[in-house]
Amino acid sequence: MPPPAPGTPGRAAAPATDIPDTAPLEAIAVPPAPPTDADLDTLIRARLALAGIDLDQLPPGTRPDPVTGSPGRDTVLASLRAFLRGTVTTLSAYQLPVPAGTDPAHVVPLSQQRAPLLYPSISTAWRAS
């Protein structure tokens, strides 16, 4: 599918820039503006709603439910915003390490080679025959 033309509805137009076509990828990456609290609240409610979870099950405001102790939805939203800003940002920024002295052009391809392991200690029992 060809990319949509600049200005297509639903997609922001590319900003005008003086960066030459030959510049490294990092140089033309424009960091997005950090999301506001309102942005995150919308994200949180929408993501949970997609999974069928309605935050309005919790008490309104910041007062916990007197019987169950479950927190008010404003308290939960504040905690979830902090979680997204801290955990998602840190994990997303992490690049898996490569050997010292690796050619900068090879850093990303080499960092891609490390596999995920749910149970790393168990993996040590796998043996070559």
Place this chain on the structure above:
Amino acid sequence: MTAAAGPGPVDRLVDRRSFLVRAAAVAGTTAAGAAALPSIAYAGAPAQPPGGFRGTRGTPYRPPRPEALRDITELTIAEAAWLIRAGRLDPERLVEAYLDRIGVVEPVYQAFNLVAGDRALAEARRLGRRGPRTPLRGIPLAVKDNYWTAGLRTTANSYLFQDFVPPSDATAVARLRAAGGIVLGKTQMGPLATTRATAPNGVITTVSAWAPTDPSVDPGGSSTGSATAVAGRLATSGTGTQTGGSITGPSNAQNLTGLKPTMGRVSLYGIIPLSYTRDHPGPLARDAMDAAIMLTAMAGPDRRDPRTQGLPPVGDLVAAATPVRANRRPRLRWRTRVGVIPGYTAGATPTAAARRAFLAALDAIPGASLVDVPLPAEWELLTGPEFNNVRLPERSEPFKPYLRTDLRAFGVSVTGWLQGALLGADEYLTGQRAKLVLLERVLDLFDRCDVVVQTGPLPFDIIGLPELALPIGFTAAGLPIGTILGAPPYAEDRLLAVAAAYQDVTDWHLRRPADPPATADGRAPRTARRDWRTATAAAPDPRRGRLTAEEVVRRMQ
């Protein structure tokens, strides 16, 4: 109580590097479609059968100390087993002694959710007539309330499971019972295994047996009830689960020896999940030998939990925990280099002083040597709160049906489950990839040492490595100080050998808390004493304090 050193520990019989070599080989051959399936090549002699005690080179039966003969609730498993095997102690009498004590002190400790006194007595009568020839025969146990127990409610201290009666025992419980263990009761825990034991709404229930009048003293993580029960002499030994320190934490806080085994050593089948890749079942015990006996019964492959299959065989844990003497002097069973990380003894606190004394005592045992080891690169980052949070989707996913229908039923703990539902799959994968990086760096550490001291449990919880907690002293206020040793995969035997040698030259592990003041004469206040033959816990007392949802987020494992 001596034994020959025997074969080497399991950690040095497994070529732990082979996986990395193998991974490279597979990567090279997969493109050509010629990769063979991985297989296990274990270099050692066969260990004992899973969950069995036959063939051990150790001594799981010990003559009791005089103080334990005066009060049989003080007996260790090994001591009680010695008496039962000799026909000098009837399991029914042992259960009755615990029920009597529970009747006196449980209103203060609040260690149990449920005491199955009648059932335990019936089991004890049966086992008194005939039972398996194991050291666990007739031993009353405290079982954390997230382990399924057939016919007994299993609540995980949550509204979600308040009426749940499991259809079967958890594999670990079934194995303990098959070895002759008696489920005396189900113990209080943090709601769904998140924090110290509280009611689902955060009201504090269980107190430390070492500070029964002060609920603000932290009795350790979510296996609190088991710890208080074992330390307070309400059961001979207990079970816990650890996702973020909940075996080692309560053990350190209550002067016990706790063993969190390698991931997969003990089946998780029939244990209410908190985090699939991080939950570890294991024992909280009074000393290294009791921990070895408990883990011997609990460990081994289980067809219902694939994480337990294809692993090196369980070592001879009882032999590992049997002290070794040379010319009547204690020595280590195997030469062991104890790694010391930077800052472990730093400061002027009682904990720092106890750690220095601990290292000095270890260093004086023939066969032990101390080596300074550096912390792996990116240690703070890869073991810090954000990478620790990678576990959270594992609690959200299996609880989706509950999250959709009744958020309030999660009580004070709900926030962690919602956090997990927000983490993206790509961030989750980054976390799983980082685990291998962390593991490789920790394995590099073990090129320099065989065990390593720790200042916290999380790093080895993240990558599933074994840890042992043991007592090393007390504060001026009389509260226990403990420490944690970590080891490479499957090195539970090495950890037990170090703990056994240390406990052979020290007596911290033999100290017990005084009875709660109101019951110190052996009688409970008239209004407090209860008959616990078939009883559930009393309603929690809000005067003990209450954790808020914000505190739970900060403390949750």
